Structure formats: structure tokens, C-alpha cells
Amino acid sequence: MQLTGAQALIKSLEQERVEVVFGLPGGAILPVYDPIIDSSIRHVLVRHEQGAGHMAEGYAIVTGRPGVAMVTSGPGATNIVTPLSNAFMDSTPLVVVSGQVATRSIGTDAFQECDITGVTIGITKHNWLVKDPADIPRTVAAAFHVATTGRPGPVLIDLPKDVANATMEWYWPESVEDLDLPGYNPVMGADPSLIEKAVELIDSAKRPVIYAGGGILKARACEALLALAERTQIPVVTTLMARGAFPDSHPLCLGMPGMHGNYTAVTAMQRSDLLIALGSRFDDRVTGKIxxxxxEARVVHVDIDAAELGKVRKPDVGVVGDCRVVIEEMLSCIDANAPKRSGAPVDLGPWWDELHGYQKRFPLYYDRDTTGPIKPEMVVESLRDLSPRDTVVVSGVGQHQMWASQYWTFDHPYTWVNSGGAGTMGFAVPAAVGAKVGRPDRTVWAIDGDGCFQMTAQELVTATAEGIPIKVAILNNAYLGMVRQWQEMFYEERYSEVYLSPDLPDYVKWAEAMGCVGLRAETQDEVIPVIEKANSIDDRPVVVDFRTDAFEKVYPMVPAGVSNDAIVVHPDQEGATR
Amino acid sequence: MSAESIETSLSSDSGRRPGSRRTGRYHILSVLVENKAGVLARVAGLFSRRGFNIASLAVAPTDDDERFSRITIVVDVESAPLEQVVRQLDKLINVVSISELAPSEAIERELLLATVSVGPEERSQVIQLIGVFGGEVVGVGSDQLSVTLSGRPEKIDDFEDLLKGYEVVGLQRTGRVALEKLGYRPARSLRALEGESR
Known part of the structure; x- marks a missing residue:
């Protein structure tokens, strides 16, 4: 069967069981947009290519399937660089197809030419410039294989216009061996002797902590993690990337560690004698001053990416492998060792007593004074209490992101979508659109900041046009709040370029102009009714402008570059004994 | 004076050189890569974005299989632990295999080309020098001389040092290439004989 390169590309995406492509056409990608008309694949037409990338990320995070985006050459391709970088930092599987100028024009500075494979070398797991239409099926299959196996990540396929127009004889690679990837062999299982060593450390630890990262979610290892924690009774911290990987309501869960983690999670790690790092990478936001x-902690580090072992902290036992497989092997080893072990197991009672003491003295705290302006934390708590338990929560980057992570109760995996490693402002609205496309049965709330919202709000036009009814809560404090917080705390309250205004733009009118329902809450007593109203609307996107207290800061906080021991608690908690 | 004794007399100096194996700072990686467009950019880009330092780098196709090339990289392990460099390199999809060549287990060679300005007296000195080192004169002009020398990088270091006594117009080194020694056995007695294959 003879197909054009463009037809082969779309047919290849169908072979990969792609349901939806987020994209925006243009000159160089025109040939590929023609067969989309005849394809079963849904295309979501975005208003800016950055939106396409973040939508594909949101879709991938909630479904576990690779997100697919399609853009044209030059500026179309460079506009999706930020999502590629974001997905690379957070190990999200993405396949981006970019149009390219015709092969004979490459290197001539042709109209809308950009060396996008060169630009994205450092922020993709791999990329391909396809010069022969016969390579298209194999390249697409390789792209999906690379994006989704091992440590997942984004890949890019650059397709010149003449290659898309040329014809080829259709085929589909039968197996991984046909993909021409001699240098790519991701591992799954681990060396049994390392599992044995890890379990020895676990069995003898007096103050162990499971440091669960985003790798738990990527490996679909939530059940295995729950089994390991319950079997060993070891406390679990869930990083920003792992919120929902272990239920917040579970008595073994200590919540989020890190710069804005809660006191108990941060201190448990500091005081620990054994960190069991599972799919986490000792990010500077978690470790503070390294x-x-x-x-005092020894370290068992499990990661599918060998380069993470010892990159930041040298492990005592480093295990390269898939988190689910390794945790299951650890559990078998623990069970097999139990009868052989001499003496009683280590009593974790004193450790738990210490941790419960921290939880009692330093719970997450904000001033619940009912007379003042709306507290952003109260908005998050109200959203949580009034929305379904399995609501998908999406956030941008900044104070609102930290409050969302702190005050939401994540009891289900794949319900938290945020930009962790890259810290991409403007992530929330498009990522929420992608998440809703992936999980149309769920309520999707984007908890956003006013600064973030203004960066990508135009994708609400996409949401309205495509019938994707997301909900957006803007915690509108009229500032670039996190920057303002740093200027207040570390720059002697010299506020430089952080004021945005609560009224400019008028978020309600803007929402309405984009076909959404626009709502506003200006006082505390308006918060609950407005959320109830928003939750009752399911035929259109809803935007709620919550006018929140501009002076509220995120606590606790470990200032950048200092030890986690120097954690700063809310001023009202300063009197408590540490 | 033999080449061997020149080397001995200069060995304390050349320990500081990027190409030298006399300190533990530099390690040789032999990296088998797919022979595809952009592979060198991927490898070089990885080193620059991760802050790893390269002392030298040489690339050429392998002769046994046209699908692959071999990149020989001398890595400065003061900038990053070797293990981290290897593991990050291994993540590149086009990198097929990586082996570290310990100096005692490897044959290493490098090539130097140099042009020096010489008067009539100096000309014969330089010709004699290149002869002692076993190199070749490849060009003679009225007041200039071009020479080439290949051999172990330390030998090249030593020759380069001696050339500095003259007015060097141009000098280019290839960076080292290396392969595992034939029939190498990691026995202590053989290690003591290191250098016998010179």
C-alpha cells in the first residue's frame, strides 16, 4: 500500500492507539493536517503551541499514556520548547511532531526554518529529523517506545514538508528489534543481591523514612508502595511530584517534604537513620543545603535511571530498576527473611512517638480569622471539601501551587497535575484542559495564581470551543506572590516589579469573553456559595476570581541554600518546643 | 640521547598536561555510537550542559561496521565523578556502549603536526630532534619547517615541550585515540612492566 509520508504519520499514530492530538497547523505541517480530517484521532485546536504541549502533559499525567502534540516549523516549534523542557524535568511521556521546511531548504535560513532538533537536544529524551518517508513508521514506533519506557520523557519528531508529501510503501514494525535502537535497553528488574542488602538496612533501621517520588506514579507502583509501608510500618513522605502516590489520609503518611513541606515530613527526613528513596531524585527543593x-541517614536509592544514583547523594545501596518491580522484590525478600531473622524486629514505636509529637506541635497552620480578607488556604480547603474525592487538581507555579499541594487531601493517584522540576508559570490552564480530555468523567479544578493565569488563559477559548468544561480557581492576590514573599523575607520588603493589580484585567469579563462562566468571591462568606455554583456547572468552563489576602505567605519555609534544620514555621507557631 | 631518556627527564613536567596519564585526573572513555547525524552534538552538548570537562575528543567511523563510530574522550574527572559522566552518556539513545580504558590496559596514540620558523642552524637542530623522536619532516621552506610525529601522548607532550625552544608558527594535535591492549591480562606482574609496549 502506497501512502504519503503525511498519511503514514497519521496511520502510525493510529497504530499507537493515539486518541487525541493537541496542535495548531501552519505551513510546513500542512500536509499532515490533511489526513487528520479522515482519521479517527481527535484533534484539539489550541490558541498557542505552548498550550498544546501543556495539554499533552496534563493528558499524559492523568492517563499514563503518552501525550501527543503537533506544531508547525519555526515559531510553532519554538513555542513548544517550554512544554518539552517541562516534560523533561518531570519525566512526562510526550511525543511532539513538528513540521520542518523541505529538506533541500534546511540550512538556508528559509521562511519559518528553525533547527528544532538542535534546540531540543538537551530537553528531549531523544529527537529525530526524518529525511526519508520510508523511515516514518519506524521512527514513530521508536518515538513512542523511547517516550514511554525506562525513565519516561518527551521526544520530538521533525518532519520536513517534502518528506510528508513523498510516498512510501506502508509497513508497521513488528517488534522492538525492528526499531533500530541498538543503544537503548532500559532495565526493569534489579540485582537480587542488592535487594537483599536494601532489605537488611530496612530491617535494622530505627528511624526509617520512605522518600517516595514521582517515579512511583510513573511505574504504577502505588499499590506496591502501600504494601511495603504497611508491611514495615515505615512512615512515607510524598514529594511534590508524588502527591497522591500514597494516600494523605493514611496514618503512615507524613505528607510533603521540602522547601514548603510540612514540619514533620521535613524533620523526619533530617532525623532519619535510613532514607528509602523510591523514584525520587534528591532535588534541591527537597534536600535544602545538601x-x-x-x-545521619544511610540511603537506599531505587531509580530506573542509573544516572540518578549518586548524582546528588551517594547511596549506601543503589538499585537500578523499575520501582514497582523492585518494591515487589523487596517485599518478597522481607517475607522470606522474616522467619530466619534472629531476635525481635526493630521497634519503631519510639520513632513514631517522636513523629506524632511533631505532627501535634507543628501541624500545617494558617490564621483562620473569619473577619479579614479571604485566606488562600481556606479557598483550597473549601474546594477540597466541596468537590468529589477523586477530583483532578491542576496547578501553576508559585504560592497557589504550594497551598494546593499542602491543603488538598490527595487520596488517589494521578489526581495531582503540576509543574515540578521546571516550575513553569502558566502550566495550569492548558494542563487542566489536557487532563479533562484524558479524564472526562472527573471534575478538574485548576488552582491558579493571577500571574500564571495571565500567561496562558487564552486556552480557555480552546476549552469552550472544544467542549472541555474545566474549572479554574484564581487565587488573585494581585501579586506575583511567591516572588513577593521572597522580597518581603529576603530583600527587606523592597518590592520590585511584583504588583499586578486585582482588577486589571477584569477576570470575570475576560472569562465571559472566552465563553466561560465568570464568577467572583470578594469576602469569606462568598467562598462556599461560589464554589457550589461552579461545581454545579458542567456544560462550560468556569473561572472563579477569588480575591485573596495579598500578605499571606507560604509556611513552613526552608530558605534557599540553608539546612532543612533551619525550617521557618508560621509566626504563630514559633513558641512551640521543637 | 635516546627518546626514552628525554621522556624520563621531562616526566615531572608533563604530569600537569590535560593529555597526560601521569595524574589520576584524566580518564579515557571509548564510546561506541551510532553513526548518525548529530551524534557528536549530542555527546558534546551533554558534556557542556552537565558541566563535564573534556580534555580531548577524537571521532572516526569504526572499520568493522559502518553503522557505528567510535568517540575517544579524555574526561577531566575533577569536574564530575567518572561514574556520573558514564551514566549520563549511557542515557543518550545513540550511545551503544562505553568502556573506560585504564592507561595500563590500553594502547594510546596521538598525532602532532607542527610548523616552526627556523634559521639555517636551527633547521638542522629540529630535523635532528624529530629524528630522535622517530617523527618525520613533511615540509621544508626557506625559513620554515613542518614536522609530524605520532605516538603515545606523553611522547607527544615531551616533543611539544622541546619545540617551545623554537618559534612555533602552527601546532595541531589530534587528541588521543585508544584501544584495549591485545590479550591484556590484569595481572600484577604485567602492570609492573607497563611501558614495555612503547
Whole structure:
């Protein structure tokens, strides 16, 4: 069967069981947009290519399937660089197809030419410039294989216009061996002797902590993690990327560690004698000053990416492997060792007593004074209490992101979508659109900041046009709030370029102009009714402008570059004994 | 004076050189890569974005299979632990295999080309020098001389040092290439004989 390169590309996406492509056409990608008309694949037409990338990310995070985006050459391709970087940092599987100028024009500075494979080398797991239409099916299959296996990540296929127009004889690669990837062999299972060593450390630890990262979610290892924690009774912290990987309501869960983690999670790691790092990467936002991080802890580090072992902290036992497989092997090993072990198991009672003491003295705290302006934390708590338990929560980057992570109760995996490693402002609205496309049965709330919202709000036009009824809560404090917080705390309250205004733009009118329902809450007593109203609407996107207290800061906080021991608690908690 | 004794007399100096194996700072990686467009950019880009330093780098197709090329990289392990460099390199999809060549287990060679300005007296000195080192004169002009020398990088270091006594117009080194020694056995007695294959 003879097909054009463009037809082969779309047919290849169908072979990969792609349901939806987020994109925006243009000159160089025109040939590929023609067969989309005849394809079963849904296309969501975005208003800016950055939106396409973040939508594909939101879709991938909630479904576990690779997100697919399609853009034209030049500016179309460079506009999706930020999502590629974001997905690379957070190990999200994406397949981006970009149009390219015709092969004979490459290198001539042709109209809308950009060396996008060169630009994205450092922020993709791999990329391909396809020069022969016969390579298209194999390249697409390889792209999906690379994006979704091992440590997942974004890939890019650059397709010149003449290659899309040329014809080829259709085929589909039968197996991984046909993909021409001699240098790519991701591992799954681990060396049994390392599992044995890890379990020895776990069995003898007095103050162990499971440090669960985003790899748990990527490996679909939530059940295995729950089994490991319950079997060993070891406390679990869930990083920003792992919120929902272990239920917040579970008595073994200590919540989020890190710069804005809660006191107990941060201190448990500092005081620990064994960190069991599962799919986490000792990010600077978690460790604080690395030399002072968890000084007494030995480390068991499990990661599918060998380069993560020892990159930041040298592990005592480093295990390369898939988190689910390794945790299951650990559990078998623990069970097999139990009868052989001499003496009683280590009593974790004193450790738990210490942790419960922290939880009692330093719970997450904000001033619940009912007379003042709306507290952003109260908005998050109200959203949580009034929305279904399995609501998907999406956030941008900044104070609102931290409050969302702190005050939501994540009891289900794949219900938290945020930009962790890259810290991409403007992520929330498009990522929420993608999440809703992936999980149309769920309520999807984007909890956004006013600064973030203004960066990508135009994708609400996409949401309205395509019938994707997301909900957006803007925690509108009229500031670039996190930057303002740093200027208040570390720059002697010299506020430089952080004021945005609560009224400009008028978020309600803007929402309405984009076909959404626009709502506003200006006082505390308006919060609950407005959320109830928003939750009752399911035929259109809803935007709620919550006018929140501009002076509210995120606590606790470990200032950048200092030890986690120097954690700053809310001023009202300063009197408590540490 | 033999080449061997020149090397001995200069060995304390050349320990500081990027190409030298006399300190533990530099390690040789032999990296088998797919022979595809952009592979070198991927490898070089990885080193620059991760802050790893390269002392030298040489690339050429392998002769046994046209699908692959071999990149020989001398890595400065003061900039990053070797293990981290290897593991990050291994993540590149086009990298097929990586082996570290310990100096005692490897044959290493490098090539130097140099042009020096010489008067009539100096000309014969340089010709004699290149002869002692076993190199070749490849060009003679009225007041200039071009020479080439290949051999172990330390030998090249030493020759380069001696050339500095003259007015060097141009000098280019290839960076080292290396392969595992034939029939190498990691026995202590053989290690003691290191250098016998010179």
C-alpha cells in the first residue's frame, strides 16, 4: 500500500492507539493536517503551541499514556520548547511532531526554518529529523517506545514538508528489534543481591523514612508502595511530584517534604537513620543545603535511571530498576527473611512517638480569622471539601501551587497535575484542559495564581470551543506572590516589579469573553456559595476570581541554600518546643 | 640521547598536561555510537550542559561496521565523578556502549603536526630532534619547517615541550585515540612492566 509520508504519520499514530492530538497547523505541517480530517484521532485546536504541549502533559499525567502534540516549523516549534523542557524535568511521556521546511531548504535560513532538533537536544529524551518517508513508521514506533519506557520523557519528531508529501510503501514494525535502537535497553528488574542488602538496612533501621517520588506514579507502583509501608510500618513522605502516590489520609503518611513541606515530613527526613528513596531524585527543593541534608541517614536509592544514583547523594545501596518491580522484590525478600531473622524486629514505636509529637506541635497552620480578607488556604480547603474525592487538581507555579499541594487531601493517584522540576508559570490552564480530555468523567479544578493565569488563559477559548468544561480557581492576590514573599523575607520588603493589580484585567469579563462562566468571591462568606455554583456547572468552563489576602505567605519555609534544620514555621507557631 | 631518556627527564613536567596519564585526573572513555547525524552534538552538548570537562575528543567511523563510530574522550574527572559522566552518556539513545580504558590496559596514540620558523642552524637542530623522536619532516621552506610525529601522548607532550625552544608558527594535535591492549591480562606482574609496549 502506497501512502504519503503525511498519511503514514497519521496511520502510525493510529497504530499507537493515539486518541487525541493537541496542535495548531501552519505551513510546513500542512500536509499532515490533511489526513487528520479522515482519521479517527481527535484533534484539539489550541490558541498557542505552548498550550498544546501543556495539554499533552496534563493528558499524559492523568492517563499514563503518552501525550501527543503537533506544531508547525519555526515559531510553532519554538513555542513548544517550554512544554518539552517541562516534560523533561518531570519525566512526562510526550511525543511532539513538528513540521520542518523541505529538506533541500534546511540550512538556508528559509521562511519559518528553525533547527528544532538542535534546540531540543538537551530537553528531549531523544529527537529525530526524518529525511526519508520510508523511515516514518519506524521512527514513530521508536518515538513512542523511547517516550514511554525506562525513565519516561518527551521526544520530538521533525518532519520536513517534502518528506510528508513523498510516498512510501506502508509497513508497521513488528517488534522492538525492528526499531533500530541498538543503544537503548532500559532495565526493569534489579540485582537480587542488592535487594537483599536494601532489605537488611530496612530491617535494622530505627528511624526509617520512605522518600517516595514521582517515579512511583510513573511505574504504577502505588499499590506496591502501600504494601511495603504497611508491611514495615515505615512512615512515607510524598514529594511534590508524588502527591497522591500514597494516600494523605493514611496514618503512615507524613505528607510533603521540602522547601514548603510540612514540619514533620521535613524533620523526619533530617532525623532519619535510613532514607528509602523510591523514584525520587534528591532535588534541591527537597534536600535544602545538601551537605546538611539528613546527616545521619544511610540511603537506599531505587531509580530506573542509573544516572540518578549518586548524582546528588551517594547511596549506601543503589538499585537500578523499575520501582514497582523492585518494591515487589523487596517485599518478597522481607517475607522470606522474616522467619530466619534472629531476635525481635526493630521497634519503631519510639520513632513514631517522636513523629506524632511533631505532627501535634507543628501541624500545617494558617490564621483562620473569619473577619479579614479571604485566606488562600481556606479557598483550597473549601474546594477540597466541596468537590468529589477523586477530583483532578491542576496547578501553576508559585504560592497557589504550594497551598494546593499542602491543603488538598490527595487520596488517589494521578489526581495531582503540576509543574515540578521546571516550575513553569502558566502550566495550569492548558494542563487542566489536557487532563479533562484524558479524564472526562472527573471534575478538574485548576488552582491558579493571577500571574500564571495571565500567561496562558487564552486556552480557555480552546476549552469552550472544544467542549472541555474545566474549572479554574484564581487565587488573585494581585501579586506575583511567591516572588513577593521572597522580597518581603529576603530583600527587606523592597518590592520590585511584583504588583499586578486585582482588577486589571477584569477576570470575570475576560472569562465571559472566552465563553466561560465568570464568577467572583470578594469576602469569606462568598467562598462556599461560589464554589457550589461552579461545581454545579458542567456544560462550560468556569473561572472563579477569588480575591485573596495579598500578605499571606507560604509556611513552613526552608530558605534557599540553608539546612532543612533551619525550617521557618508560621509566626504563630514559633513558641512551640521543637 | 635516546627518546626514552628525554621522556624520563621531562616526566615531572608533563604530569600537569590535560593529555597526560601521569595524574589520576584524566580518564579515557571509548564510546561506541551510532553513526548518525548529530551524534557528536549530542555527546558534546551533554558534556557542556552537565558541566563535564573534556580534555580531548577524537571521532572516526569504526572499520568493522559502518553503522557505528567510535568517540575517544579524555574526561577531566575533577569536574564530575567518572561514574556520573558514564551514566549520563549511557542515557543518550545513540550511545551503544562505553568502556573506560585504564592507561595500563590500553594502547594510546596521538598525532602532532607542527610548523616552526627556523634559521639555517636551527633547521638542522629540529630535523635532528624529530629524528630522535622517530617523527618525520613533511615540509621544508626557506625559513620554515613542518614536522609530524605520532605516538603515545606523553611522547607527544615531551616533543611539544622541546619545540617551545623554537618559534612555533602552527601546532595541531589530534587528541588521543585508544584501544584495549591485545590479550591484556590484569595481572600484577604485567602492570609492573607497563611501558614495555612503547
Amino acid at each position: 551537605d546538611a541534608f539528613a546527616p
